[in-house]
Every structure is written in structure tokens, then in C-alpha cells.
Amino acid sequence: MGRWISTWPSSPDDEALPALLCLPPAGAGCHQFRAWTLALAGIGQVYGAQLPGRENRWREPMPETFGEAVEAIADELRPVVAGGRPLIVFGHSFGGLLGYEVARRVRPAALVVSACRAPRHWDGAGRGIVDDDEELDKLFDTPGLDPAFLDEDTRALMVAMLRKDAVLSLSYTHRPGTPLSVPVHAWRAADDETVTEEDLAGWGSVTAAAFRVHRVHGGHHAVLRHPEALLEHLAGLLRHTAAPADTT
Template sequence: MGRWLSTWPSGPDDAALPALLCLPPAGAGCQQFRAWTPALAGVGQVYGAQLPGRENRWREPMPRTFGEAVEAIADELRPVVAGGRPLVVFGHSFGGLLGYEVARRVRPAALVVSACRAPGHWDGAGRGIVEDDDELDKLFDTAGLDPAFLDEDTRALMVAMLRKDAVLSLSYTHSPATALSVPVHAWRAAGDDTVSEEDLAGWAAVTTAAFRVHRVQGGHHAVLRRPQALLEHLTVLLRHAAAAQAEAT
């Protein structure tokens, strides 16, 4: 793959399956989605979007703006879905915002977001991470990580990645002029203090198609920690996308 997309084929026929693009939360890389490949084998091919500054792109500079990152991901994604290959986009937290903007450029069969504020609710989000160490400690706690038990180098690495993405998010401005025309599914976990019910409900305004809310228990990262329900949901969406393509051809 290119610099911005990674994939982990599970079989020789993967290229004939629908594509699932997965975008990770702030401060994280896409390798975590490799573990989803067995669960989706024969249903869809998993792709991960990889921003610079982490994992295999650690030494690369961050894009100057949020829009630059979105355009780079979309540019690499277009050949993947050339010829009408079905696409489902999934993003978690900051990755959900990226996924939304990618979906505006490369039309998927569905957009799925989790633990993510609606685009119109992102103004100023991330400023606390950039400016306030207490806010960073709160974020570590949300992720189930106690900074006191992280060695200095590991914490510094995580802080650097989080702050890079937070800075990127501050360059985002929502332009609601063109709504999506595909279904949007928004997941939220009870106990997530970073995404309110109002933040969640705002997703209804971004599409002229169906909007569905899905709820689980846990906290901000519950959907990623226990992804079984989400994977079952993605399986259904990928199968529906494949069936719709078959009918169209």
C-alpha cells in the first residue's frame, strides 16, 4: 500500500471484497485494526489510515492542516475503490472526524463513527490537550492508563502523538454546505464524559439518509476495547454493500 493506507490481506480474493477503512483515535496508529482481519475474513478487506508521527511513520512530519491529511487519505483510497468497489468507513473519536471528511470525498456505502462528536461540535476540541497537562492526565485515565505507571519515555511518546493530533484538530473548520447521502451510524458508550448526548445527536444533521445510534457500556474507548458488537455490525454493513453492488451490476 501507500504511505497513508495499510492493509492485512486474509486471502487471495480480498480485492474482490468490500473495503473497510478504519481510522484510529488521536495519538494512536492503525496497526490495532490488524486484529480485526480474522473476524472479517471473507466479508471485507480491512484498511487502516496511518497518519505521520507514529508506528511505521514515526519520523515523518505531520501535515500542516486537517484538510491536508484528509486529502492525502482520500487520494490513496480512490484507487482502492475504483470500479465501484463497495466501501464502509469507520472512525473512532478523532478518527471519526477524519472518516466523515473522507466520506465527503470518496462516497462510501455507510459511515460508522464511535466516541466522536458531530462535526459541528468540534470547535476548539483538543485545545486542552495542547495547553493543559491536567487535561492530558484525564485523557490517560479515560484510556485506562495511569501516568504514574508509565515510564518517562513511553509517556513522552504518547504525549507527543496526542498533542500532534490535537494541534491538527484545531485547524478543522466544519463546512456543512454539502450533506452526506449515505447512512450514518454513531456509537456511544455509557460513561463517556467526552461525548455528550448533544454531541451524538448532532450527527443526524450531516446526512440526508438514515441515522442510527448504537449504545454500549464502558467509557470513551469501550467500542475498541470490546469490539465484538461493532464487528458484527460492520459485517452486516459490508454484506449489504456487497449485495447492493451485485444488484446494480
């Protein structure tokens, strides 16, 4: 697709389907979402937002500001939705914040976030990760990987990437403006100590449309570790956006 957005088509007809943009958590790449193409085959085409410094972009320097990353993702996304192609934006943790700002620039059919505090609660949120190694170790928990089985060099690279994303998040300042005009769905796991109920409820203020809360069991990355309920939800949203409008 491009430098900032990857896709993994499962059939030649995918471009006629609604699009799902997935934004990963801090320190992670987007290729974890490739596995979702099977679950959503024939329902939607999966795209992943890929920041520099990881996976196929690991040699590239990080953007200087959060806004620079958002604008780059939005610029590559605009041709995807050209002509009215439906789009759902999903982001997990730090990816949810990116997804929100992308949604402000490229109007999707819905925004879905998980394990993510509301934008007005993000200012300075990455400070502990940047300044405190113990805090960083507590949050180092990449979906699909058990840190205990990583060699020292690999772990060091991933921790460095997580810290860089935390630095990037510190350049973010929420500037309230016109609320989104699309539904927002916020997911939270019961044992997620990094996102409080207040953080979750704050998402209701970013949209003038419907706001829904979804809850699961587990910790911060539970939604990605066991994505079955989320994938069912995303499939429903994609099917809804693809349905012809009722003209009766």
C-alpha cells in the first residue's frame, strides 16, 4: 500500500469491501493484524498503520511529533476512502489515540478503541515510561510475545521502541474542537490498571453520535490476546457499513 499503511489482501475483490484500519499499541508493529484477514475474509479489507522503527520500517527514524505521524497516516488513507468507501478505524492503547486523531481528519463510519484513555486524559501520560525503568518494565507486555522467551538484545530493541513511542506521545496535546459525528466504541478489560473507568467514560465527550462501552476480562492487552469478541464486533460494523441505505 505505502510506507505508513500496510495491507494483506485475501482476494481480488477485497478493494470493493469496507476497509478496517488497525493501529497497534506502543512498541509494536502492525503485522500482528495480518491474522485478522482470515476472520474478516469477505467482510472487510484489513489495513495496518505502521510507524517507523519497527518490522519492515525498523531502520527509519521516528517522526518528530505525534501530529506528523497522524498527518502521514491520514494522507495515505485518503485514497482508500476516495469515492465513499466505508472505513472503520480501530486502535489499541497508544494506537487508539492515533486512531482518534486520524478519524478527525478522515471521517470513518465508526471509531473503535481498546485499552485507551480518552484524549483529554493523555497529556503527559507517557512520562512514567520515559523516566522510570521499573515503570517501563511493568508495561512491557507485547501481545503475542512472552518477554520471558526473548533474548536480551531483542528485548532491548523492543523496550527502546516502546520508550520512543512514549516520547512521541508526550508531544501530544489534546485540542478539543468539533466532536466526531460518528459512533465511538470503547473497550476496556476489567484488570487493566492503566485505563480507569473515568478514562473510559471520557470517550463519550469526543462524539456527537452514539457512544458504547464494551468490557472483557483480563489485563491491558486482553482485547488483542483474545480478540474473538472484538472481531465479531468489527465484523458487525463492517457489514453494517456495507449494507445499502434504507430508502423506504
